[in-house]
Amino acid sequence: MSVANTEVSAQVTGPCGDDDCGLRELLDRLGDRWTMLVLVELAHGTRRFRELERAIPGISQRMLTVTTRRLCRDGLVERTAYATIPPQVEYRLSPLGRSMTGxxxxxxxxxxxxxxxIGAARARWDATEGLSRSGGAS
Known part of the structure; x- marks a missing residue:
């Protein structure tokens, strides 16, 4: 990033002034690779850990653990652990999380x-950008 871009970014403040009202942190959380998928799945009801894991293709056990912990910390998801062998854990949207379902x-x-x-727009962009880059234009 150039110095000019850094300086411009530093001058811009949101509607809350220097404090971005937590919006940036929330958007970072919601914009990560797995959070929205976990929340959408939990919008259908309470899920056990393995049910979540099976319902979200490509998520690793570690990433599901990290994501659910973050969502619990943010107050969007509630976790219930049962003292069984093997241990069972269920996740559900909290009232705050349910307020986001719409x-x-x-x-x-x-x-x-x-x-x-969106796929068509990307294909058009890629085709024109590929031509402009190979032709030396920017």
């Missing part, structure tokens, strides 16, 4: 509805 559903629906359009 937003999550709308975002998931929008993503599904616009997947083809």
């Amino acid at each position: 937003i999550l559903t709308a975002l998931a629906d929008w993503s599904r509805d616009n997947k083809a359009a």
Whole structure:
């Protein structure tokens, strides 16, 4: 990043002034690779750890553990551990997490509805960027 970009970014403040109202931290959490998928799955109801793991293709046990711990810490998910052998753990959206279900559903629906359009836009971009880069233009 250039010095000019850093200076410009430092001058811009959000509606809360220097404190970004926690928005940046929340967007970082929601924008990571797994959080939205876990929240969308939990919007369907309480899930045991292995159910979550099976429902989210590609997530590792470690990443599911990290993600659910962060969501519990943020107050969006509640964790219940049962003293059984082997131990059983269930996750559910907290009341705060449930208050986000409308937003999550709308975002998931929008993503599904616009997947083809976004794919086409990316293909057009890649085609024109590939031409401009190979031709020396920027």
